[in-house]
Each structure stands twice: as structure tokens, then as C-alpha cells.
Amino acid sequence: MDNIPARGSHTRLDSYVDRYAARTAGMTASEIRALFAVASRPEVVSLAGGMPNISGLPLDVVGAAIGDLIATNGPVALQYGSGQGDPTLRDQICDVMRLEGIEAHPDDVVVTIGSQQAVDLVTRIFCDPGDVVLCEAPSYVGALGVFKSFQCDVVHVGMDADGLVPEALDQAIRAVKRAGKTIKFLYTIPNFHNPAGVTLAPERRPEILRICREHDILVLEDNPYGLLGFDREPIRALRADEAEGVIYLGSFSKTFSPGMRVGWALAPHAVREKLVLAQESATLCPPSFSQMAVSAYLTAHDWQGQIKQMREMYRERRDAMMSALDDFMPAACAWNRPEGGFFVWVSLPPGIDAKAMLPRAVTARVAYVPGTAFFADGFGSGSMRLSFCYPTPERIREGVRRLAGVLESEMELRETFGATSPTHELDVRSGYNSPGTDLG
């Protein structure tokens, strides 16, 4: 590991700058990424990341299950597998989805490198440059990155405390169609939304499906947090009531281990065939080793009991976040009370720019993600995402206390000197506007 040559001989200019594909213009470092280096310093309370807290996992059980896997089935686990994924794991994935009312056949499941890769493969097979993808406002930063990298036009659709607003969806679809553009799918996170923290109300679900059916719009249902509800049984998936018009994405990253990178797509049969071809082109096959490790864990362990423990642990953190927000935040702030998942969305007092404020927050040893990261169109500067998944309840409380202090100072400065950020953006969305309130 020594003898690493000095870097001086490298030119730091990009001699390839004129040669990249047009799609690379959409590949830019996310705001979350830039934060990672800073927020990982121990003195900073990071309310920014979305890393699950896996400290409760039974490492002895995991280690034993994997040791047993290598001993009894090593030559298979270490060899190439099928492009579609391990058949036993796909069976088990159907068991997992059954908890949300989905009756699926393992042959319609494709295993992916986390559900991130499922978003990538679906976009790859459906989207030409200029095609429109409908997303909630705000939406998951990682999915927006994929859509940008495939040169899609993202059109945001308004949400409120009950999730995606059906009327806003209908109007957005009509507006896009009037503009002569092609909508390839609606990307939606119905449960415990990242970043918004809200859940699509059960009574809205048939309505969303009806609108999409009426307009012949495919639904991409991304559900990484579905089993992490705090107060009730898993909510019935959109896919449970619509098999042909929905591609469902799931993941073991939040219910077991993100380091395995095992997610999946459940798709209508013809789409599934295309996804397998895309997976073979992208990776030949997902890793047998981590798929079989997940499978062994599911077999060896009471994984549902483990998820129950996780739900309780995250609920405690959600509660710590809620009390701290109540106790410390300035009155002009507003937020929702997430019923599951990792995140809460905070609307800031008028005139406060979350992105401009971030360096001052980090100086005060607290980090968050500015709302702009979750919009494709520059909107969101008056909001931020706070995550309660990773820090302890005490650290969450301390982080919110620090954040409230930073906010108070910003508001005082603003009262004394006017706007703190000379480039403060107007809170209006470009492109197709929708009537939905923005998580107020």
C-alpha cells in the first residue's frame, strides 16, 4: 500500500472536456454529496444524511449466516448468476411485497444494485432526451439525478400533507400534453416521502391510479420506507391494485443493509424483459454474493421482528425531532409530522434561504439539506430536509437547538439589514406550475 506516486505529474485540466456525451451536462455533484465531507466530522450533528441506523443488526447472526453460505454454497455465491437475479431471493422478495398487499410472481421481479439502479434502468429503457417525467414537488434527489442524466424534463407536481394532489397531477398532465411533450411516467414515493415526510392518503390512491390510467401514464412507485411506518400496519401499495400500469421498486437498504446494494423492480412482464436486458448490459448480473447473503439473512433471522425494532428506534428519533422542533424553532417555521421513514420537511420564515444559510449552520455544527436539492428547477430555497434516522435522540435535540439558533440569527440579521443573500431566488417554480401547495 506504499509507493503511491506523487500526483504532480497529472494535469488537472480536463483535456476531454469537448468529448463527453451531451448527457454528462446533467451529471453534476448533488448538494448532498458536497455536504458529506463536512457533515461527517464528529462535532457536526448531521441532520443531512439518509443513512439508515444499522447498529441494531445482529452481527453474529449475519456473520454466521454468511459463513454458512460460503461453506455450503460458496461455489454458487462466488460465481456469475442470472441477469434477473437469484431465484430464491426473488421468491423471498415476493413474500416481502405481500406485506403491502402485492401478489406477484418471482418471474416478474428483477434484482437491482439498490433501488437506485432500478430507477436508472427504468429510465434507460423508457426515456429519450426531452421526454417528461412527472415527480412530486419536492422529490428524491437521487432519482432527479438519474432523470437529468438521461436528459429528461422533470415536471414537478404539488403535494400537500396528504401527499400528491390528484387535481395537480391531472392539471400537470394536461399542461404537458398541451405543450406537445411526451410523458413517460410518474415517479412517486407514496409512503414516508423522501424528502417531504408525507404519506399519500389511502383515499387518494385510487384517484391517482385512475388519473394515470385515464391518461395512459405509467406509474413508477418507489417504496424504500414502506415497512418503516411508526403507527400502523404497512399501507397497501399502489401496485397491489394495478398490476399493468405500475412498476414497483423496493429495497433491502432500509430494512436490512444498504452495503449489500440489493433492491428490485417488479414490472409488467414485457417491461421486465427489457429491464433484464438493460441489467445484463449494465452489469452482466447483480452480485450473487450479496443477493445470497440477503437471502441467507432472511432465512436465518426473524427479519420482521428486526424491522419492528427498527420502527421503534426510528419512532423514538422522530419523536425527539418533533419535540425539539416544537421547543426550539422560530414561530414562523412550519413542518409536518412524519408517520414513518427518515425525514421531515421544514418550511422556513419568508426571506430565509436555506442554501445560503448552510455554511453558517455548519459553522454552528449542524447540517441539513437545502430544499433546492429536491427540485429540478431551482425551487425550494425556502425549505430544508431534516433527517432523524441516524443521530441519537439527544444529538437530534442538540442539532435542532443549534439550527434554531442559526435561524434566529438569520432572522435578526434580516430584520436589521434586509435580505442576507444577494442572490435570493423567488419562490416560484419555472415550467409547468401546479396548484398544489408546497407542503406548507
Added chain:
Amino acid sequence: MDNIPARGSHTRLDSYVDRYAARTAGMTASEIRALFAVASRPEVVSLAGGMPNISGLPLDVVGAAIGDLIATNGPVALQYGSGQGDPTLRDQICDVMRLEGIEAHPDDVVVTIGSQQAVDLVTRIFCDPGDVVLCEAPSYVGALGVFKSFQCDVVHVGMDADGLVPEALDQAIRAVKRAGKTIKFLYTIPNFHNPAGVTLAPERRPEILRICREHDILVLEDNPYGLLGFDREPIRALRADEAEGVIYLGSFSKTFSPGMRVGWALAPHAVREKLVLAQESATLCPPSFSQMAVSAYLTAHDWQGQIKQMREMYRERRDAMMSALDDFMPAACAWNRPEGGFFVWVSLPPGIDAKAMLPRAVTARVAYVPGTAFFADGFGSGSMRLSFCYPTPERIREGVRRLAGVLESEMELRETFGATSPTHELDVRSGYNSPGTDLG
């Protein structure tokens, strides 16, 4: 795992057929893929697959190393990692590359899901539809699939027994430029070529680099088999003599375990940055778990001694293949003697179509890959790829004996009745022709 619903309710027609992206037209099942189901029957000797023989791996060492990893470093191995890949593993990758004369910095390495994903990511960041990729004739089927799926035009460049022909490369570049098209890179497998079995002669290497430098063409050096030479020390990589104009791809799939899906790209710094962004978009990050498992194996085991054993095992199989070809094949066939790797390329007697003959070969319980799989342009019907990596020497000999029998029957039929295949293709390449002989 029970309660799997019947499939009767699914429609088998593709209601999405009009909605896919243009690039899906290039995503078709490869000929290798269609073979897998058939060739995996135990009575068939498969000379078709490219699966490494991992039966010699010390499962006890692997199991102990991974058990230890989970026990001591489980919370890291099971968590999200960096998009670029595990830093310790990237250090170790630099050690591996040093065996081929490459002095690299771990910061210029990006870990990928096998080197297949490295081909995918490089193509993703460089290639717009219609861009030209230069490939050897024949070339690796998995790479051709990627180039097709990104709507590239593949232009094949001739090889002979000493690998890629410099004059053919120069002429191909000039012809493409005259046609007004943009070449994004040369994709080449210099060592123990898949499928051709040949190795780029050391004296040609500076010449290939000079031509690419002169025409400002990036080189994508794919080297999965480089450490599996039978008769000599590892050959100096192209990248060892040209840091700015070469992206080097490596993999642990052939020297340790394909089921880990751990490969890498070593790229000029600016390109590396783009590759990390593409990796984050594609998967967020490669699996921490399998990266750290590979890293633990490299630390715990004499991996170079293990590779030496593999080389001896594959050499024995190459020798079995060579004697069997000598002993059984009709005189009008020709083949090369691979100095490493997994494959030998066989040219068939005039008029024999390897693709048309395949069903008869499988009936005779032997499988191979027809040469057409390795060309983007329909060429190659008079050739086949035989692999000697997986079956035992005895099975290889028996497989070649069966294959020779099928060939003899074809030749007899042909003599008696004329061409056996009504759609036999002419042995000329479409598109830019090159003067290189085709591995005759």
C-alpha cells in the same frame, strides 16, 4: 415461498411497445444468453460459456475472512459507502495493477460492478447516439451490447495472430474521419483476447498508442485476463506507457470471484470525476459488502499464489483443447494457440455456418458460441469461439470430439447437397472495411 399466483391473468403482449426509448432497439438478447439454458444441461459439454473455474478457491479462507470482516467491521461493510469505492480496496487495486507496470494513484480508481459496468459508465459519459467506437474484429459480446444500447456505431478493426493490426487501425480511423463521424474511443482487449484468444504483440503496443495519440483517440484498455498468462510474466499494460490517453479496466472476476461483481476503471483525473458522478447516478455506490470482502480476501490470502494455481489449471485445459483440436478437427479448420485466458477462435471450412450448425451441435451434446455474436455487423458466421475455462480436460476432449463429428457431417452434407443453410451470409463485413486479416 408458496402461494405464488398463477400467471394466467398476465397479458403476454407488450402494451408498452410504443413507449420505449430509442436505445432499447439496441438491447437484444445475445446469442450467448439464448444458449445458457441449453448448454447448462449436464449431458451437454459446454465450450460456450466464459465462467471462470473457481473450484480451487479456498472456501475456508474466504469464509473466515468474511466472518472476521462482519465481526470486526460489520457496521461499515453493511452501510452505504463512497460512490468511488472503498479506499483500502482502491489501494490494493493499485498493487494489482503494478504487476503490469502501472503506477497509479488510488484516487484515480473507480470501483465498478464488474468491469462490465466500467464499460457501461465510460460509454455513458462519452457516447452520444451515432458516435463511433472502434473495436477489434471480433470483440467482446458484452461490450458490443453496451455500445449498441447507447446507440453507438461500432467499427471493427482487423486483427491477426499478433492482435490488433496497426495499419488497419490507422486506416479505419482515417475512413471514419473522412465519413465525417466522431470516434469516441478504441475499445481493445490486448491480452488473451475474448473471443479471439490472441495477444497484442509487445512491439505493436507503442505503435497502437502512437496512432491513437496522433489521431487524438482515447483508448479503453479492457484487461480481465491479463494475469492469466500461461507461459510468462504479466505483459506490460498499454496504460503503463500512456496515462492521459488510456482508461484501463480491470476485474477480480477472473482472478478471484465473479459473484462479487467487483471491477474497476483507472482513468485520467477529469474522466474519473465524471465516472464517479455516473456511478452515483447508476447505483449511489458499489456494494461496500463485496468490496470489503474482496479486500479481506486479498489481505488474508496469498492471492498471487492462488492466481499461479489458476494459471496452471487453465494451461492444462488449454493444452487439452489444443491436443483435441489437433486430433479431431477436420483439416480445413484453423485456430490459434492462446497464451492465456479462456478462449480459442476457430475458423471453419468454407461454407459452414456456425450459427446454422449450432442446433445440430447441441443435439450432439456440445455447445459453442457462433462467431456472429462477436461482430456488430453480421460478420463471423464462418467462425466460432470455444472456451476451455470451465470443463475438465476430459470433458474438453470429449466436447471437441463431438464437435468434430458434427462438422464432418456438415461437410459431408454440404458436399452431397450443397449449402446446408439457405440464408448463409457472405463473409464480407458491412461498413468500414479494414485490410486486417480476420484471425485466419
